[in-house]
Amino acid sequence: MNVVIVESPAKAKTINKYLGSGYTVLASYGHVRDLPSKDGSVRPDEDFAMSWDVDAKAAKRLNEIAEAVKGADKLILATDPDREGEAISWHVLEVLNRKKALKGADVERVVFNAITKTAVTDAMRHPRKLDMELVEAYLARRALDYLVGFTLSPVLWRKLPGARSAGRVQSVALRLVVDRELEIESFKTQEYWTVEAEVSAGSDPFSARLVKLDRKRLGKFDLPDEASAKAARKAVEAATLRIAAVEKKPGRRSPPPPFTTSTLQQEAARKLGFSAQRTMQAAQKLYEGVDENGGLITYMRTDGVQMAPEAIDETRRVIGERFGTNYVPEQARIYKTKAKNAQEAHEAIRPTSLARHPTMVRLDGDLQRLYELIWRRTIASQMESARIERTTVDIDSLDGALGLRATGQVVLFDGYLAVYEEGRDDAAADEDGARLPAVAENASARVHGVKADQHFTEPPPRYSEASLVKKLEELGIGRPSTYASILTVLREREYVRMDKQRFIPEDKGRLVTAFLEQFFERYVEYDFTAALEEKLDKVSAGDLDWKELLREFWRDFHAAVEGIGDLRVTQVLDSLNEALGPHIFPDRGDGTDPRTCPVCGTGQLSLKVSRFGAFVGCSNYPECRYTRAVAAPEGGEADADGGDRELGLDP
């Protein structure tokens, strides 16, 4: 008898089926051990010694595993083929060794990145040893995260009452939200106008935009006000027009790759309105399966876009049957990940059987809709590209001073668009979607009406859950298993709030960000994690000692912590006040200096702290009693207003 260890029970069940009777497949249910949530779990002055703790539930699992291993010939560690997976195998092995549960049993490490019968049985024939360098990269990652989080958080408690936590991932996610808000606040809207004419040339009328005026190309801001727009409109109305050129260009649109965790969360938000959490809950149920037929989709926490060859074959077959052979490309499509720091331990998220059409499964609301989305996306990813034709019609005045342009596109062959079109976040609507009537070059054109429209440039949009997850993934920050919880932490700490499904930073979040930027700048830089990952890669390649990585990190980090530890709260505030700027003193938009007191008009505002939390107060205290709360400790809210009220704006 052989004992096989994987992470999840659903996976254990499937693999058991593939391997048959000579094997017992058990799940570890995750990491099994972790650092206890208290001081001293990682000890830099003992050469980064780490204490591990097995919680009660994991202990039960491990006892079951130890029991099964007792009479076994072999222990086969088949956890995920990435850094964390290697670590899980190591943790399990460590515990079993400590229990002395491994007498005589051989230990093998086996990896597969698709759960198909061929992939699994093939992997079983190629066992290897545990990769200790990969495990050491994990240890470095784990220790660093602990040291950053469990050092910075207490610093925050002491220096900024009301602030609760900081960490390598959450603090950068928060910074993204805060920085975007600052961008929005400092954004200057700009007015511009466009002129559009309804024209015809022996055809149905169509609309064309003014693109040339006074023999010059019209830039976006060349019609800055109503007067210039009206003058341009008059010029169009007075002009004699002819069709100068008709150009048709063929184009292709290729399908998007199949889903990863990040893209699934984004699309489910855009198309179904699901939060990241709701998406993951539904996906988990689809993965576990609803009846005896097993899971309906592959593993839902993945950054891989690749698919098992068997699945690609089946997808192509289903496309041929349902849509016709002209929808099947000659070659199967192979996708490569673009995400930084992708581990690609798992396949893309796809139905376990493409033949299981959404109409053939009966599921609860969320599950049904999510399954259909995944089925369509997977099918689309292997379908033929759409072929389109883009048409551009240039219309000039006879004297050549004016130019108008109309664009349109026609889908000649829909290809993958027959099942799926990717949603958009904040992009402007397609303007060249319309079909244009056939017109002949040199035909004269008639103007039916001209309109001038006013527009204003808009600031960048606030992050939604979907766009923030997308950004985090681009920066290589966080993992598929943590995206949804990162969003939750920011809300629980009251660093941000949601408004119309968008993240808005609270003053508390701005303050924490300003503080970290001021005193721990390099640890909240957007590429800190990417740089760390490069070093971790060196560790796993054997080119860098994991303790050397930690020593180097700790030297600088510890110095920064010592530096601020010596400062009194008031000194921190003085230094912070210099740097705070728009984080805490936003432009009020009425031309007054953001740092002068809005009540007395002479006092200077600055940040202070008390047992009520951080607040902004006037230098003329106690004559002037203007205050504005910035960050209150848990439950320490003065009243329902939360100090948000702008006192004294109308004295």
Place this chain on the structure above:
DNA sequence: CAGTGAGCGAGCTTCCGCTTGACTT
């Protein structure tokens, strides 16, 4: 209705990443 106030204090909070049930509301 006004709007907490700054060198003292007891004791509390916290990280990231991997995985699901077993508690009660």
